[in-house]
Amino acid sequence: MSAHRERYLDLCAARVLGCLDESDRFEFEAHLASACAECEAELARLGEGAALLAASAPPMAPPSHVRARLLERVQADLASEGATERGGVRAPRAARSHSSSWGWATAFAAAAALAIVSYGSWQTGERLRHELETTQGRVTELTAKVENERSWASLFDSREARIVSLAPTGADSTGLAGRLVYDAASHRAVVILDNATARPGSDYELWAIRGGAPASLGLLRPDASGRFTVRLPDAGDIAGLEAFAVSLEREGGSGNPTAPGGPVVLVGKVAG
Amino acid sequence: MHPMSESDRDIACITRIRAGDSGALAELYDRHGGLLYSVILKILGRAADAEDVLQEAWFQVWKQAASYDRSRGPVVAWLVTLARSRAIDRYRSAAARQRMEKAVEADPEVATLPGPAATAEQDQLHERVSTALESLTPEQRQVLQLAYFGGLSQSEVATRIGAPLGTVKSWTRQGLLKLRELLPQQEWA
Numbered sequence: 001m002s003a004h005r006e007r008y009l010d011l012c013a014a015r016v017l018g019c020l021d022e023s024d025r026f027e028f029e030a031h032l033a034s035a036c037a038e039c040e041a042e043l044a045r046l047g048e049g050a051a052l053l054a055a056s057a058p059p060m061a062p063p064s065h066v067r068a069r070l071l072e073r074v075q076a077d078l079a080s081e082g083a084t085e086r087g088g089v090r091a092p093r094a095a096r097s098h099s100s101s102w103g104w105a106t107a108f109a110a111a112a113a114l115a116i117v118s119y120g121s122w123q124t125g126e127r128l129r130h131e132l133e134t135t136q137g138r139v140t141e142l143t144a145k146v147e148n149e150r151s152w153a154s155l156f157d158s159r160e161a162r163i164v165s166l167a168p169t170g171a172d173s174t175g176l177a178g179r180l181v182y183d184a185a186s187h188r189a190v191v192i193l194d195n196a197t198a199r200p201g202s203d204y205e206l207w208a209i210r211g212g213a214p215a216s217l218g219l220l221r222p223d224a225s226g227r228f229t230v231r232l233p234d235a236g237d238i239a240g241l242e243a244f245a246v247s248l249e250r251e252g253g254s255g256n257p258t259a260p261g262g263p264v265v266l267v268g269k270v271a272g
Numbered sequence: 273m274h275p276m277s278e279s280d281r282d283i284a285c286i287t288r289i290r291a292g293d294s295g296a297l298a299e300l301y302d303r304h305g306g307l308l309y310s311v312i313l314k315i316l317g318r319a320a321d322a323e324d325v326l327q328e329a330w331f332q333v334w335k336q337a338a339s340y341d342r343s344r345g346p347v348v349a350w351l352v353t354l355a356r357s358r359a360i361d362r363y364r365s366a367a368a369r370q371r372m373e374k375a376v377e378a379d380p381e382v383a384t385l386p387g388p389a390a391t392a393e394q395d396q397l398h399e400r401v402s403t404a405l406e407s408l409t410p411e412q413r414q415v416l417q418l419a420y421f422g423g424l425s426q427s428e429v430a431t432r433i434g435a436p437l438g439t440v441k442s443w444t445r446q447g448l449l450k451l452r453e454l455l456p457q458q459e460w461a
Contacts, residue, residue, distance in 0.1 A: 013445035014426050018357060019419035021427045044345045049448035051349035052455050053420050054307060054356065055401040057314035059394040061306045066323050070301065070330050074294045077334070081292075 012042040030153040160184040164268040171263035189235035193228035209243040282347035289337040308355040315359040329355040360423040404454040412447030
């Protein structure tokens with residue numbers, strides 16, 4: 001677990017410098033989402049080091065026109081915010097002030113105007129109600145997503161979590177490597193492939209090896225952003241598990257759930 | 273009563289900016305505008321681009337002061353991170369990336385650029401940080417500069433200098449820790 005801890009502390013340094021590799025980002029952000037106090041403290045400490053690095057740049061003063069333009073822009077921003085707020089208040093006051101001191105015709109016109117305003121208000125109310133319902137639905141949906149993300153993030157903190165390095169077998173020369181975080185308690189796993197690229201006409205397939213016999217755990221495909229970070233809700237029981245392996249298959253996979261059809265490109269032994 | 277430290281004054285400015293006080297933004301700019309400009313200029317190498325990004329960064333400070341979280345470090349660290357991120361974004365989108373990378377290592381363009389003089393405080397801080405950087409190993413110094421000013425990811429740094437990724441990660445953290453140790457907070461905040 002100590003090497004695990006060191007790894008996260010090293011990643012703290014990369015994060016404050018903004019140079020985290022994409023392949024580390026998911027795992028580390030998931031870890032941070034679990035509110036690790038040690039990493040939070042390290043981030044603050046190293047963040048100051050990073051800010052100091054800024055002062056190693058040759059000192060220069062910005063031209064004065066930058067400040068002037070910035071402040072002009074800020075004033076314009078303040079003015080536009082102010083106008084929006086005032087506009088919302090002024091209109092109803094104007095409507096009220098006209099309604100009491102005119103004759104019946106004017107009163108009728110005012111009543112008609114009020115009816116229009118009331119109808120407009122009712123319409124606005126309906127629209128707002130609809131927007132509120134939509135927003136509530138969206139909040140519920142996002143809450144469920146956050147819960148799901150939190151649940152996956154907790155995998156990295158599980159006492160039963162194991163990290164399995166997936167080392168290249170030499171069957172592939174693209175620099176492919178990877179790792180798998182496996183939670184023996186929940187049987188969930190996250191697989192991260194480095195230097196993997198989606199190849200037209202082929203797929204990566206993940207295998208669990210027990211007693212020397214492989215069993216397919218499914219295909220590893222990139223997410224919408226092109227990253228090979230794949231979540232497995234059920235990677236099976238740890239009992240008897242010897243290793244995980246990744247094979248390069250034709251598109252769609254091996255077709256045989258107990259034997260890779262293509263070359264095995266990555267293997268990671270599961271420590272006992 | 274103790275006089276307010278610069279760090280306390282920065283926090284007070286952030287609070288005022290959140291309330292819409294443009295004078296607080298001007299005050300914060302006067303204190304840290306030079307540092308932010310220097311970082312941006314070092315990354316981008318061109319004064320015109322740097323001025324543009326500087327203004328964008330400060331306008332972001334104006335609009336997003338509420339996102340500053342005191343528990344994550346001093347205001348100046350937040351400002352510098354924000355400015356650097358914007359500069360790196362601009363840098364990555366620029367066609368002349370190769371030319372900029374040279375500037376990171378040698379400063380040829382920046383050194384010859386005419387510009388208003390920095391403040392005495394900025395000069396002193398630069399001296400202290402430069403001296404501290406000299407105390408790092410050349411490898412630690414190189415990985416920090418490539419990552420921070422060059423905008424390279426750790427894998428890219430490893431490829432660039434031909435070192436194993438794990439070693440680069442270790443050099444990065446050790447370098448930052450050493451820098452922090454050599455320049456405790458009161459030296460600059």
